[in-house]
Amino acid sequence: MEPSTPPLYAPRTVRALLERYGLRADKRFGQNFLVDGNLLGVIVRTAQVRPGERVYEVGPGLGTLTRALAEAGAKVTAIEKDQRLLPVLEETLAGLNVTVVPGDALAYPWDEVPPDSLFVANLPYNISTPLLTAVLRANRFRRLVVLVQKEVADRLAARPATEAYGLLTLRAQYHARVERVRDFPPQAFYPQPNVTSTLVRLESKGVPDDPALFRLVEAAFAQRRKTLRKNLEAAGYARERVLAALSALGLDPRVRGEALDLEAFQRLKAALLGPTG
Numbered sequence: 707m708e709p710s711t712p713p714l715y716a717p718r719t720v721r722a723l724l725e726r727y728g729l730r731a732d733k734r735f736g737q738n739f740l741v742d743g744n745l746l747g748v749i750v751r752t753a754q755v756r757p758g759e760r761v762y763e764v765g766p767g768l769g770t771l772t773r774a775l776a777e778a779g780a781k782v783t784a785i786e787k788d789q790r791l792l793p794v795l796e797e798t799l800a801g802l803n804v805t806v807v808p809g810d811a812l813a814y815p816w817d818e819v820p821p822d823s824l825f826v827a828n829l830p831y832n833i834s835t836p837l838l839t840a841v842l843r844a845n846r847f848r849r850l851v852v853l854v855q856k857e858v859a860d861r862l863a864a865r866p867a868t869e870a871y872g873l874l875t876l877r878a879q880y881h882a883r884v885e886r887v888r889d890f891p892p893q894a895f896y897p898q899p900n901v902t903s904t905l906v907r908l909e910s911k912g913v914p915d916d917p918a919l920f921r922l923v924e925a926a927f928a929q930r931r932k933t934l935r936k937n938l939e940a941a942g943y944a945r946e947r948v949l950a951a952l953s954a955l956g957l958d959p960r961v962r963g964e965a966l967d968l969e970a971f972q973r974l975k976a977a978l979l980g981p982t983g
């Protein structure tokens with residue numbers, strides 16, 4: 707770009723690009739484009755990209771974050787569902803080390819990503835939970851840096867016995883060490899969303915998925931108001947085994963699933979199914 711050209715994140719560049727291509731931000735795709743250069747810098751610094759490192763991004767949008775990651779030395783693969791944005795990306799990412807993959811990130815073969823890649827994204831709010839689940843489960847990323855709704859960040863970083871604590875929390879904390887980096891106000895985006903966003907960093911523990919553990923966790927949270935024992939029985943775990951396992955762990959039979967931390971769930975799994983279960 708010419709030195710006098712305003713950067714891609716400048717609100718007037720974003721508005722001009724959309725106008726030139728006859729586009730409007732589409733709510734169905736969760737399109738809130740980043741228009742704050744300082745906060746863009748925060749995301750890139752948090753990602754700590756090494757030169758030549760592979761970075762996967764979901765939802766490049768107009769290419770703002772994609773471009774910043776490529777300029778920091780990353781080799782970026784960016785998956786975009788909105789076909790209307792593909793010609794824009796061709797223009798804004800020209801000459802950079804970026805591959806744009808058209809399609810739905812929920813259908814992307816995350817298992818095929820080379821190990822130790824990075825994942826960096828300003829996520830569309832409507833897919834953040836299933837997408838994070840799929841990406842964490844694939845166990846291919848060394849680090850994930852994601853901008854999500856504050857409420858999703860609360861769930862990722864929650865402690866037991868809180869309202870935000872649940873399946874997503876345990877999925878995240880099983881696979882990674884979770885750190886909230888900072889909040890992003892609505893003014894950092896165009897158009898402005900109704901909610902605050904939060905940048906979250908997840909440092910992978912490099913552990914493979916544990917389907918039996920997550921079947922147990924899913925069952926435990928099926929009906930939050932019910933006791934753990936009732937939920938497990940409803941999911942088909944034999945009553946006697948459940949009672950014996952709770953007693954072996956020194957847990958009150960009236961305990962709720964939300965009281966158990968990750969380690970307690972792992973011990974419960976071993977007590978119910980045996981160490982190899």
Ligand SMILES: C[S@@+](CC[C@H](N)C(=O)[O-])C[C@H]1O[C@@H](n2cnc3c(N)ncnc32)[C@H](O)[C@@H]1O
Nearest residue numbers: 735738739740765766767787788810811828830
């Ligand atoms: C919050 S915007 C972020 C745009 C850009 N990265 C930025 O920070 O300005 C979310 C982006 O995800 C795209 N998107 C929405 N659903 C998607 C899906 N299922 N798969 C891939 N991309 C999707 C939207 O079209 C949009 O470009």
